[in-house]
Amino acid sequence: MILEQPRGVATDNVRRRLIGSQALLISRLGDIMYLRSLADKQRREVEFHGEVFGHTDLISSVDGPDAPHAFVVDQPSGTVIPTHFHAINQFQVFLTGDGTIGRKPIAPVTVHYTNAFTGYGPIVAGQHGLRYLTLRPRHHAESKAQVLPGAREAQHAAPRRHRLGTVAADKPRDHSAVDEQILVPREDDGLFASYLSVTPGHILKLPPCGGSGRFLLLFDGSFSFHDVVSHPVTCVYLAPDERPELEAGGKGAQLLVLDYPSKVADARL
Structure with missing residues (x-):
């Protein structure tokens, strides 16, 4: 599932607004990314x-x-x-x-x-x-x-x-830069969940979301995302076509990838 991304520069057409101590990243292309941390x-x-x-x-x-x-x-x-x-x-x-x-x-x-x-x-x-x-x-x-x-x-x-x-805490780690555990296998409508353990300094780019949107949840370690350094507990919501670069911090990063199904079911149906 994981695609390795060469080291690069974050997208130029991004501006950052500070809301309290948190960052809201807004793409000039029209998609909105929400990044929030539990701190403060x-x-x-x-x-x-x-x-x-x-x-x-x-x-x-x-x-x-x-x-x-x-x-x-x-x-x-x-x-x-x-x-x-x-x-x-x-x-x-x-x-x-x-x-x-x-x-x-x-x-x-x-x-x-x-x-x-x-x-x-x-x-x-x-x-x-x-x-x-x-x-x-x-x-x-x-x-x-x-x-x-x-x-x-x-x-x-x-x-x-x-x-x-549930993440298997006692699972032996392999020798790759990204160790993945599938928690909810991908379904036909895009529903999917996985756990990623990323080695320090590794840069990765996730494949496209197969559903209607995606949450990333950092619960251990740290990562940088469009030049914002995030620490636990941080969540990022992404539109289906957004594929940000994530760089793991000095102690690596442990995060969840949570993809919603393509059908946006809610009370307005």
Whole structure:
């Protein structure tokens, strides 16, 4: 999957705006790339179904009406998020802690994908709690959680799909510059997820996204992206035809590649 890119210069037609301490990269060609880091972001408490959770927005509606949506959830030990669905396709990435989703155990780092209107859960936080990201290709009010079975009438007759994959922490590393683990094998409509471990200083260029958009999630090490150096936890949202160069930092980089399916399923269908 990985294509090696010779060392080069970042695209000339890119200008950078600073929003707080973060960078929003805007291509003159018309595509918008969103890059956000958890550092310096404000955490707040939210209540859902009688439980209190930590919530930190990385990308939200303040970034524009068509912006993607990315946020971190800190779920305390022993709390439960009941079975529910959303009216939009989404990835979740479980970074730390322990627990279960449905009957499946959660261990770092686990990737979970669901189609719009696909029910999943409950999510139960274990002894060490859970920290995870929710990543959606756009932000709109109708993507809020709909708890089942009470919201069954709002659950459209859309194709159901969920996928789960966990990074094998004990897998021996090969001797290549990029070690890849496929977490969700590529499907006909472009859905795909993989884990990449990149050696220090290596420059790579990802192949085109086969679906409607892509998140990159850096959770260890660092990389430079259009001259912006990113550290954990950083997410980047890319349009399907955007193929940025990524240069791993001095300690390498560990990241996830998360491709949405080509059908942009959401509440507006």
